């Protein structure tokens with residue numbers, strides 16, 4: 001089996017029974033904010049795109065690059081489709097010209113021509129990707145690999161059942177706006193960023209330990225930020241609170257926990273993998289490349305400046321009535337929302353500026369009033385969350401009829417945020433569900449999730465607690481750690497106060513816990 005690195009979470013897998021291209025991403029994503037790092041735009045995409053199969057793990061724009069798929073990937077390729085509750089991924093691929101689809105069943109092994117075996121595990125909670133994220137397992141001629149990409153299954157049991165895995169590709173770096181966009185003192189931001197960075201690595205070690213593959217490939221990040229206003233997010237300033245460590249940092253952190261089987265793929269690197277060996281060649285010296293990271297980014301920044309300028313020009317439209325358009329789109333959804341509206345539990349304010357981000361003058365303030373089920377002008381009230389961003393960006397979202405503001409505005413990091421109280425997952429879940437189909441799906445999921453009675457318990461230290469995490473059902477007998485009266489679920493780092501059952505990380509999500517009686 002040959003694995004060719006094609007940047008970020010993308011790779012091409014070649015076997016004697018056919019080739020699979022995964023998540024090809026080249027064009028900037030999320031309002032021109034994220035670029036692939038290292039740069040992969042100079043690869044021979046005509047050749048790379050001439051494949052038998054295409055796998056797009058999910059619709060996040062750093063995995064689904066419509067422009068690139070349209071122009072460079074063979075339409076003869078058969079799409080290996082994850083089993084998602086909505087047809088959006090298939091619909092969007094059809095629109096780009098793909099006509100051949102192999103619809104997989106989640107967690108089921110499928111045998112393709114020539115004995116190529118694949119399995120796609122689809123995760124479908126409202127917090128998984130843009131409602132859906134997935135991993136691809138491949139086996140050919142006794143060699144097995146798991147491209148976990150940035151999916152976060154509660155554990156890797158299903159893959160372990162299929163036999164020893166030789167290559168494990170997984171995410172290790174950040175892919176979110178927290179804590180950078182929050183309006184916090186610098187010291188707090190650094191402390192939260194450091195916690196987040198440590199937690200990302202802990203989660204990665206746990207997955208690696210779970211699968212115990214022969215070789216571990218750090219993929220799916222970090223992106224790089226080339227626009228002047230976002231340049232500060234690149235991990236080149238020695239900031240321990242930066243959540244975007246790169247592959248070379250992964251290798252050194254991995255070594256600290258005893259990991260010696262890490263393989264870094266640059267765009268154009270090739271690993272030849274067998275049951276007992278691996279050999280990897282690179283287009284340039286890897287250590288030298290990372291030692292010169294800043295120069296690489298600066299060169300990219302200059303080369304991509306026209307791309308960013310063209311993106312920005314595309315956000316300018318004749319003025320749109322933002323309040324009227326938000327009312328029209330959001331009020332009917334607020335009316336139908338039970339779980340998410342209750343979960344948010346307060347007004348969310350959008351301060352809109354005259355720039356393309358949080359800087360500049362606020363020209364309009366709009367409130368999405370979840371309890372009142374209304375979108376209206378801000379009325380000098382206390383709000384649960386406040387977002388500050390460019391009015392032009394919201395106008396653009398309205399103009400392109402965007403139904404997922406997480407997969408566009410929030411991931412762009414072109415905003416600032418403040419909140420009263422804890423993190424509230426429902427705020428972001430709601431703003432990724434600005435369509436009838438998505439809203440109904442998410443509400444239904446929460447309904448089932450809330451009603452699921454988690455009868456099973458597990459014992460952790462002196463405590464008997466419900467076995468499944470109230471967040472996304474991780475098995476706490478594996479992911480739970482108790483320190484005094486606080487339980488931490490290591491999957492996403494949520495904390496719970498055991499005597500009261502209160503979730504210390506987010507609103508709601510109470511845990512059932514009792515001190516175990518000592519005999």
Ligand code: FES
Nearest residue numbers: 469471472489492
């Ligand atoms: S499943 Fe997310 S913190 Fe437990």
